[in-house]
Amino acid sequence: MTQPKSTEYRGQIHQRQKELMLKWYQRLDSSAHTGLPPSVSLMISGNCVELLEAFDAVPLYPEINALQLAIRHQSLEPILAAEELGYAADNCAYVKADIGSYLKGITPTGGKLPRPSLVLCNFVGCNTYVKWFEHVAALTGSRLYVLDVPFCREAEPSPADIAYVVKQLQELVSVLENITGKKFDYDRFREAVRCAAEVEELWSRIKHLARRSPSPFDAYFDAITLMGPLYVYRGSPEGVAFFRAALNELEEKVANGEGVYEQEKFRLVMEGPPPYPYFRTFRDMFAKWKATAVASTYSTVGGLWEFGDRHDPDHPFESVALHMLSQNVTNRNFLQRYDQIQRYVEEWQADGVIIHFVKSCRLFSAGQGDMRDYFTKSLHLPTLYIESDLEDPRYFSEAQIRNRIDAFFEALEHSKLTGAAHPAASA
Amino acid sequence: MQQVLEQCEQIVTDLSLASVRRWKEQHPGGKAIGYFPVYAPAELIHACGMLPVGLNGAGDRLDLQHADARFGSFICSIVKTTMEMGMTGHLQPLDGLLFSSICDSARNLCFVMKRNFPQMYVDFLHLPHNPASHASVDFLRSEYQRLMLSLEVLGGEAPAQGALEHSIALYNRQRGLIRRLSDMRSERPHLLPASELYLLVRAGAFLPVEEHIALLDRALEALPDRAAKPRDNIRVIVEGAFCEQPPLDLIRLMEQAGCYIVDDDFVLGQKWFRQDVTPDGDALGALAESYVEHSVYSSVRHDFRRPRFQGLIEKVRRHRAQAVIFLIAKFCEPAYFDYVLFKRELENIALPHLLLEFEEKMFTFERLRTEVETFVESLLFD
Numbered sequence: 001m002t003q004p005k006s007t008e009y010r011g012q013i014h015q016r017q018k019e020l021m022l023k024w025y026q027r028l029d030s031s032a033h034t035g036l037p038p039s040v041s042l043m044i045s046g047n048c049v050e051l052l053e054a055f056d057a058v059p060l061y062p063e064i065n066a067l068q069l070a071i072r073h074q075s076l077e078p079i080l081a082a083e084e085l086g087y088a089a090d091n092c093a094y095v096k097a098d099i100g101s102y103l104k105g106i107t108p109t110g111g112k113l114p115r116p117s118l119v120l121c122n123f124v125g126c127n128t129y130v131k132w133f134e135h136v137a138a139l140t141g142s143r144l145y146v147l148d149v150p151f152c153r154e155a156e157p158s159p160a161d162i163a164y165v166v167k168q169l170q171e172l173v174s175v176l177e178n179i180t181g182k183k184f185d186y187d188r189f190r191e192a193v194r195c196a197a198e199v200e201e202l203w204s205r206i207k208h209l210a211r212r213s214p215s216p217f218d219a220y221f222d223a224i225t226l227m228g229p230l231y232v233y234r235g236s237p238e239g240v241a242f243f244r245a246a247l248n249e250l251e252e253k254v255a256n257g258e259g260v261y262e263q264e265k266f267r268l269v270m271e272g273p274p275p276y277p278y279f280r281t282f283r284d285m286f287a288k289w290k291a292t293a294v295a296s297t298y299s300t301v302g303g304l305w306e307f308g309d310r311h312d313p314d315h316p317f318e319s320v321a322l323h324m325l326s327q328n329v330t331n332r333n334f335l336q337r338y339d340q341i342q343r344y345v346e347e348w349q350a351d352g353v354i355i356h357f358v359k360s361c362r363l364f365s366a367g368q369g370d371m372r373d374y375f376t377k378s379l380h381l382p383t384l385y386i387e388s389d390l391e392d393p394r395y396f397s398e399a400q401i402r403n404r405i406d407a408f409f410e411a412l413e414h415s416k417l418t419g420a421a422h423p424a425a426s427a
Numbered sequence: 428m429q430q431v432l433e434q435c436e437q438i439v440t441d442l443s444l445a446s447v448r449r450w451k452e453q454h455p456g457g458k459a460i461g462y463f464p465v466y467a468p469a470e471l472i473h474a475c476g477m478l479p480v481g482l483n484g485a486g487d488r489l490d491l492q493h494a495d496a497r498f499g500s501f502i503c504s505i506v507k508t509t510m511e512m513g514m515t516g517h518l519q520p521l522d523g524l525l526f527s528s529i530c531d532s533a534r535n536l537c538f539v540m541k542r543n544f545p546q547m548y549v550d551f552l553h554l555p556h557n558p559a560s561h562a563s564v565d566f567l568r569s570e571y572q573r574l575m576l577s578l579e580v581l582g583g584e585a586p587a588q589g590a591l592e593h594s595i596a597l598y599n600r601q602r603g604l605i606r607r608l609s610d611m612r613s614e615r616p617h618l619l620p621a622s623e624l625y626l627l628v629r630a631g632a633f634l635p636v637e638e639h640i641a642l643l644d645r646a647l648e649a650l651p652d653r654a655a656k657p658r659d660n661i662r663v664i665v666e667g668a669f670c671e672q673p674p675l676d677l678i679r680l681m682e683q684a685g686c687y688i689v690d691d692d693f694v695l696g697q698k699w700f701r702q703d704v705t706p707d708g709d710a711l712g713a714l715a716e717s718y719v720e721h722s723v724y725s726s727v728r729h730d731f732r733r734p735r736f737q738g739l740i741e742k743v744r745r746h747r748a749q750a751v752i753f754l755i756a757k758f759c760e761p762a763y764f765d766y767v768l769f770k771r772e773l774e775n776i777a778l779p780h781l782l783l784e785f786e787e788k789m790f791t792f793e794r795l796r797t798e799v800e801t802f803v804e805s806l807l808f809d
Contacts, residue, residue, distance in 0.1 A: 366532040
């Protein structure tokens with residue numbers, strides 16, 4: 001089978017994304033040198049970046065730094081440095097890469113990263129994150145605030161859950177006033193929430209373009225390109241402009257009947273984060289089979305908007321609280337994720353599901369064997385389960401993963417041709 | 428005393444949950460609710476007329492036939508053995524299962540159990556992580572209320588007037604006795620080895636609290652009459668085994684190698700509060716407030732006002748410990764993380780420490796024995 005020439009969409013979006021992310025790193029560098037703008041480290045999932053906009057503070061996302069190091073093949077050195085300090089082989093490698101890079105002064109761009117004015121742990125389901133932020137605060141001496149978000153243990157958050165988060169957001173406002181020396185600008189906050197709602201609408205429309213056949217973009221690999229601006233610029237006019245341009249460009253592709261490949265052969269739903277140290281290699285394993293991800297759970301870490309949820313400028317605090325509570329995949333329970341994937345398969349018309357177990361992230365991965373059991377035995381969906389890591393290059397077994405992916409597609413091709421059941425969709 | 432200990436060991440190692448079955452026979456229609464470590468408000472379950480049962484995995488007494496495939500690599504043993512117990516019928520005497528926000532694996536386990544055992548009541552309790560917030564106690568109170576209402580539906584009746592106050596008083600008494608035994612163990616460790624205290628405490632995870640109190644009373648009474656001479660052991664604190672439990676033989680091994688374990692975090696949920704819960708009119712609120720303000724420090728409870736490494740240092744001083752042994756269950760991420768900051772603080776006060784990794788299902792300990800013996804010798808002959 002011949003390798004397609006280009007498997008990655010590189011339109012204007014890609015260039016603009018690079019510019020925006022570079023600008024973000026420049027702001028962080030400025031913060032490191034001058035203290036301005038003040039920086040606040042926070043977790044991507046269920047973040048409250050809109051509140052930071054109201055204080056002109058710049059978000060510092062350790063996850064983005066960690067993944068940037070991995071994708072640039074720079075993650076092993078800081079991981080080893082952290083292990084020397086006492087972190088275990090089985091600790092999350094995102095954390096180890098971040099801590100190690102702090103110790104060694106390594107940054108993805110070579111610029112400086114600031115000591116955060118506030119380490120704000122927006123706890124949305126990931127217990128590892130609380131530890132991560134505790135450690136960052138302990139190592140840097142920065143102030144720590146843990147904003148506790150009740151887990152989605154029932155279908156919807158209760159009024160008590162919402163009240164609890166709103167109260168903490170209001171307490172956080174005082175902390176931010178104290179740290180930045182600025183008075184809270186409620187109108188700025190509302191405006192940021194309004195921008196977020198617009199970005200979410202645009203992002204959702206982009207996601208829905210993948211329902212077309214062929215899909216104009218890969219909702220796993222290409223979506224990751226769009227996710228950086230989504231987290232950093234969601235509450236700003238720049239974010240709105242970026243996503244408007246992205247939507248226009250992709251709509252144009254749809255109008256021209258352009259897909260990711262000349263001919264889209266398979267449509268997939270991807271579950272789990274990618275193996276960033278082998279991002280390109282991994283992508284090519286799917287490109288070989290002209291398989292497009294039409295939906296992914298990982299692209300909903302920052303927010304789950306394709307089913308209609310939005311921030312609401314008329315109720316800014318409550319809607320930020322709801323976003324943290326239930327509008328991101330991380331704080332939703334494991335069975336809600338099963339339902340999310342099932343909905344993608346049905347509404348985005350996928351041929352199968354790829355589950356990528358990552359060793360580092362137990363939140364994503366613990367129990368994915370049960371998920372496979374459910375998809376194959378109860379839903380009769382062709383499902384492939386593979387294991388590696390999102391940050392640590394030592395856990396990617398290229399030949400083994402390639403063999404499994406090839407075998408999966410061979411069987412899928414066969415079942416498409418003959419109508420026979422896929423062996424990974426057995427009763 | 429020996430008889431009490433033998434009874435405890437039998438209860439603790441019995442995978443068939445015979446004590447739970449017996450209680451159910453004595454209480455026709457009564458419900459038993461299992462809770463996954465670390466902490467659960469057993470008082471609430473008790474007040475609803477149900478039997479709270481603390482789950483602690485299956486040790487080395489159950490082969491994994493199904494759970495490995497459900498949870499994959501890099502996941503701790505207790506998550507898998509709990510799943511396996513469910514899939515092999517060992518949890519059959521239980522009517523419900525309760526989980527809480529301790530770690531990411533346990534969080535997902537809750538919902539995997541929910542899917543696989545639809546006949547059971549399975550719930551997840553969100554224990555707050557921001558005690559600095561004024562809203563924390565109110566939130567937890569509402570969470571407890573939600574749990575009680577669910578239990579009422581399951582049991583078919585509301586708890587009687589004053590039932591929660593009564594339950595709190597019983598559990599205060601149970602924890603008070605455990606605190607007294609723990610203090611005695613620290614003062615005269617030769618009279619009550621940690622391996623025995625462990626059995627006494629852990630039996631309480633299965634027994635009705637009333638029976639456990641009687642058992643602890645008997646132990647406390649018998650203790651001063653024991654004939655044992657102090658040995659030239661080192662005083663150590665064991666840290667890190669708060670969820671999955673080490674094999675009993677491993678605890679004994681540490682003692683045989685020359686350690687007096689003067690404090691530990693085994694079955695931590697049984698000794699969760701530093702002081703009594705004082706109902707004072709609002710029992711539910713008092714229980715919530717106790718969690719927020721009077722819990723012991725733990726790797727699964729977050730209080731950024733008081734870093735838990737401070738708790739460890741205080742513990743070291745209080746018990747005049749000469750060393751800390753970190754006993755961490757394989758793949759237990761909360762314990763692995765805390766080890767880094769704990770270690771840093773211990774090095775600041777120049778206190779020796781040793782890291783050991785275990786799995787509940789391990790049954791040979793030669794390597795660990797050598798490590799502990801070498802560590803003890805290095806301290807004794809330093």
